[in-house]
Amino acid sequence: MNSDLQVEVAAIDCAFNRGAALDWVVSGAPPFQAINLFDIEQTTIDRIWDLYTKAYGGYSTNLFFRNVFSYQNYARWILFFNDAKNLDAFAFFKKHPNGIKLGIVSADFANTAAKSAVIDFLRLVFNIEGVFGEVSDRIEIRLKGHVPIVDPKIAAMILIPKIITIDPNGTHYSRDLKHVGIVKKMMVGRPVNVP
Amino acid sequence: MEAIKTYPISKARDKLSDLFNAVTGGNQVVELTRRGIDSTALLVSDRYEVIIDKKAGYEEKLSVLIADVLLPNAQTNFVEAQVADLRSLSLAQLLPLLNVKKLPLDANQRKSLSKTVGREYIDRLEQRHRISASIREAEELGLYEANEHLANKLPW
Numbered sequence: 001m002n003s004d005l006q007v008e009v010a011a012i013d014c015a016f017n018r019g020a021a022l023d024w025v026v027s028g029a030p031p032f033q034a035i036n037l038f039d040i041e042q043t044t045i046d047r048i049w050d051l052y053t054k055a056y057g058g059y060s061t062n063l064f065f066r067n068v069f070s071y072q073n074y075a076r077w078i079l080f081f082n083d084a085k086n087l088d089a090f091a092f093f094k095k096h097p098n099g100i101k102l103g104i105v106s107a108d109f110a111n112t113a114a115k116s117a118v119i120d121f122l123r124l125v126f127n128i129e130g131v132f133g134e135v136s137d138r139i140e141i142r143l144k145g146h147v148p149i150v151d152p153k154i155a156a157m158i159l160i161p162k163i164i165t166i167d168p169n170g171t172h173y174s175r176d177l178k179h180v181g182i183v184k185k186m187m188v189g190r191p192v193n194v195p
Numbered sequence: 196m197e198a199i200k201t202y203p204i205s206k207a208r209d210k211l212s213d214l215f216n217a218v219t220g221g222n223q224v225v226e227l228t229r230r231g232i233d234s235t236a237l238l239v240s241d242r243y244e245v246i247i248d249k250k251a252g253y254e255e256k257l258s259v260l261i262a263d264v265l266l267p268n269a270q271t272n273f274v275e276a277q278v279a280d281l282r283s284l285s286l287a288q289l290l291p292l293l294n295v296k297k298l299p300l301d302a303n304q305r306k307s308l309s310k311t312v313g314r315e316y317i318d319r320l321e322q323r324h325r326i327s328a329s330i331r332e333a334e335e336l337g338l339y340e341a342n343e344h345l346a347n348k349l350p351w
Contacts, residue, residue, distance in 0.1 A: 137347040
């Protein structure tokens with residue numbers, strides 16, 4: 001009912017069981033709960049906005065999302081809660097013809113457990129069929145050796161109509177991002193529906 | 196459905212993939228012209244089917260028309276959901292919605308329409324408008340890709 005207004009939200013602990021299956025990220029099964037964006041508790045929305053603005057505040061405010069409604073484009077939200085049940089990190093994913101693609105992530109960067117929760121989650125979830133994302137910089141370094149790399153030729157097909165230039169190293173590619181410029185990325189994970 | 200964008204067919208050939216995405220994902224209409232005289236249009240297939248379906252009643256065609264007018268820049272999923280909402284209304288309930296020139300509604304119009312079609316219905320309409328406008332703006336400004344890239348630079 002009115003699924004266009006809903007996002008699927010999963011609340012998990014920062015100390016989540018690293019050995020447990022994470023297939024639910026792809027299937028949308030519990031702990032995901034579908035909820036109208038306007039029905040999410042205001043304290044949760046405020047905390048997400050707080051984690052976002054504090055983390056991204058060092059960059060141009062021209063690149064800030066104008067409001068939380070833009071987040072509805074990310075259909076699956078993973079919210080990480082600490083032992084005191086406070087929201088300390090989040091990872092948003094979007095639905096994509098090739099699976100579930102990583103969107104934006106953030107955390108309380110003063111909190112090592114929150115950062116570790118996100119990185120450990122990504123290290124695990126990118127090994128699940130149907131989950132993929134484009135990484136670079138610090139996240140790429142933290143994931144190195146833990147997640148499969150997608151052949152850039154496959155990445156090129158997944159990213160159509162975006163144009164990429166494949167790097168001679170065979171793992172990376174360059175893309176021109178609006179307001180950011182040319183960036184070097186690597187696609188990781190296990191996208192589906194690829195040739 | 197967004198205002199029609201016009202392309203000479205010579206230019207459209209090189210942008211066909213982008214135009215296809217704009218039509219299917221962005222619920223836009225693209226007019227293709229040849230020598231500035233002849234023209235044809237690309238539009239999402241379900242819109243086309245409603246237009247040519249001689250059996251479809253006024254309510255059906257009106258629902259599609261009103262959804263496109265109320266949510267002119269919305270993504271297809273929002274428009275489709277709005278069409279589904281509109282289909283549940285009677286002709287008498289649909290007609291006042293033709294007077295809506297822009298969203299969000301002013302207080303008087305909201306009150307009046309809430310009486311006609313129900314408050315929850317109007318809430319959903321305005322929520323769709325707010326979300327779809329916000330997504331469209333972020334897409335046009337390139338904010339999704341920019342923020343997704345910047346996430347990698349945070350102090351993980």
